Amino acid sequence: MNCKEIKYLITDYQDNNLDQAIKTLVEEHLNSCLSCKQIHQEFIHLIDTINQVKEDLPDNDLELSFNDMLAKEKLALKTSKSIVLKQKNKVIKSILQAAAVILIMISCYLFGNHKSNTSQINEIATLKQEKTEMQTIATLSLMENESASKRLQAVNYAKNFSQPNNEILRVLIAKMNKDRHTNVRLAAANALAKFAENTNVRQALIKTLETEENPNMQIELIQILVDIEEKRAIPTMKKLLQNRETPSYIKDQINSELKQII
Numbered sequence: 001m002n003c004k005e006i007k008y009l010i011t012d013y014q015d016n017n018l019d020q021a022i023k024t025l026v027e028e029h030l031n032s033c034l035s036c037k038q039i040h041q042e043f044i045h046l047i048d049t050i051n052q053v054k055e056d057l058p059d060n061d062l063e064l065s066f067n068d069m070l071a072k073e074k075l076a077l078k079t080s081k082s083i084v085l086k087q088k089n090k091v092i093k094s095i096l097q098a099a100a101v102i103l104i105m106i107s108c109y110l111f112g113n114h115k116s117n118t119s120q121i122n123e124i125a126t127l128k129q130e131k132t133e134m135q136t137i138a139t140l141s142l143m144e145n146e147s148a149s150k151r152l153q154a155v156n157y158a159k160n161f162s163q164p165n166n167e168i169l170r171v172l173i174a175k176m177n178k179d180r181h182t183n184v185r186l187a188a189a190n191a192l193a194k195f196a197e198n199t200n201v202r203q204a205l206i207k208t209l210e211t212e213e214n215p216n217m218q219i220e221l222i223q224i225l226v227d228i229e230e231k232r233a234i235p236t237m238k239k240l241l242q243n244r245e246t247p248s249y250i251k252d253q254i255n256s257e258l259k260q261i262i
């Protein structure tokens with residue numbers, strides 16, 4: 001049994017899903033191949049990490065006061081936090097395990113000397129693409145989870161994509177507009193700000209501000225639109241200034257921020 005064959009069997013071996021004959025061959029290879037043995041240990045460590053991280057659930061009744069929210073949002077403009085949560089959902093865990101296997105596959109190719117450098121580069125690029133696709137599936141699945149903390153985790157995952165596909169952006173926009181938990185909506189808006197070079201994202205931010213009634217969301221959206229220097233948001237902000245129902249502190253923020261983009 002060689003390194004290339006091991007990469008396809010290591011997950012089943014770790015889950016004790018192999019018959020005894022194949023299991024013995026895998027063990028013999030791991031005992032004789034230092035590279036594969038090291039990769040196997042890294043795989044075990046990765047899965048243990050996934051299983052051991054604790055879930056930190058936010059209070060479902062959590063509603064931040066304006067002053068607290070404003071202070072925290074100012075801090076959030078400089079720093080971002082991601083909440084790592086325990087994956088109890090077997091489908092998500094399987095996806096993450098598959099991603100771990102892909103990492104092992106990449107390592108196996110790097111250790112092997114059987115193919116040309118060009119071939120290795122092409123195959124590694126393909127494997128990295130498959131890993132990104134699996135991460136996308138995992139993120140989209142978490143965004144539909146009943147747990148607010150898992151949805152918040154998914155939003156933070158999405159924020160780490162360098163080039164999210166249209167489906168990721170579509171779901172982020174939906175979460176910004178309709179999620180039942182304010183913290184998830186705020187996080188989604190903040191995540192979308194990273195992808196503000198996308199015209200659809202900019203339009204979505206403006207459209208949301210036009211109809212938004214939650215003061216905390218209004219503050220976040222105004223700050224984002226000013227930071228990305230979105231001049232098309234100026235008419236919407238001026239309408240808020242003219243609206244008698246707009247809180248005075250929101251108007252004060254608009255008056256202060258508008259000077260930066262007019």
